[in-house]
Amino acid sequence: MTRRTAEHRLPGDPTPRQYVERVIRVDHAGEYGAKRIYQGQLAVLGRTKYGPTIRHMQQQEQVHLDTFSRLIAERRVRPTALLPVWHVAGFALGAATALLGHRAAMACTVAVEEAIDEHYQAQEAALGEDEKPLRAHVEKFRAEELEHRDIGLANEAEQAPAYRLLSAAIKAGCKVAIKVSERI
Numbered sequence: 045m046t047r048r049t050a051e052h053r054l055p056g057d058p059t060p061r062q063y064v065e066r067v068i069r070v071d072h073a074g075e076y077g078a079k080r081i082y083q084g085q086l087a088v089l090g091r092t093k094y095g096p097t098i099r100h101m102q103q104q105e106q107v108h109l110d111t112f113s114r115l116i117a118e119r120r121v122r123p124t125a126l127l128p129v130w131h132v133a134g135f136a137l138g139a140a141t142a143l144l145g146h147r148a149a150m151a152c153t154v155a156v157e158e159a160i161d162e163h164y165q166a167q168e169a170a171l172g173e174d175e176k177p178l179r180a181h182v183e184k185f186r187a188e189e190l191e192h193r194d195i196g197l198a199n200e201a202e203q204a205p206a207y208r209l210l211s212a213a214i215k216a217g218c219k220v221a222i223k224v225s226e227r228i
């Protein structure tokens with residue numbers, strides 16, 4: 045028996061087609077935001093010893109973003125109307141945490157990537173054999189997001205000032221961003 049996309053849907057849940065459109069819309073938004081976060085970090089920390097590490101993550105986010113931009117066009121999905129918001133908010137989050145120091149910047153990375161890991165895991169569970177290529181992208185990107193989280197942890201994220209509070213606040217923000225970007 046092959047698994048189909050969104051096969052466990054309940055009355056009122058999106059249809060498989062709506063579900064896939066939401067996946068592409070929200071992932072495109074998320075990767076766009078991720079790229080902007082790293083750009084914000086680079087504006088502050090680009091010339092420090094953390095520059096190359098952050099640039100490596102930003103380049104991977106660019107590949108993620110390019111993939112979802114292509115899918116938006118190919119599958120004629122309307123992008124979120126909130127891209128201008130994520131343009132500013134992503135950069136601001138990256139720059140603001142970086143201004144607190146490299147540890148806070150890395151704590152931001154860990155929080156964001158953990159939120160994205162959960163989000164991508166849920167998609168992997170819901171995307172069926174009929175959406176194999178899309179699921180493969182999500183799987184590959186999730187592995188890279190986990191690599192980013194590990195980079196953050198290896199660079200003293202947990203020693204950031206008020207780590208727990210900072211992390212919880214950023215994760216909560218990500219969850220809101222995900223919810224609204226699915227629909228709007």
Ligand SMILES: [Fe+2]
Nearest residue numbers: 075078105108
């Ligand atoms: Fe990404």
Ligand SMILES: [Fe+2]
Nearest residue numbers: 078157189192
């Ligand atoms: Fe990432």
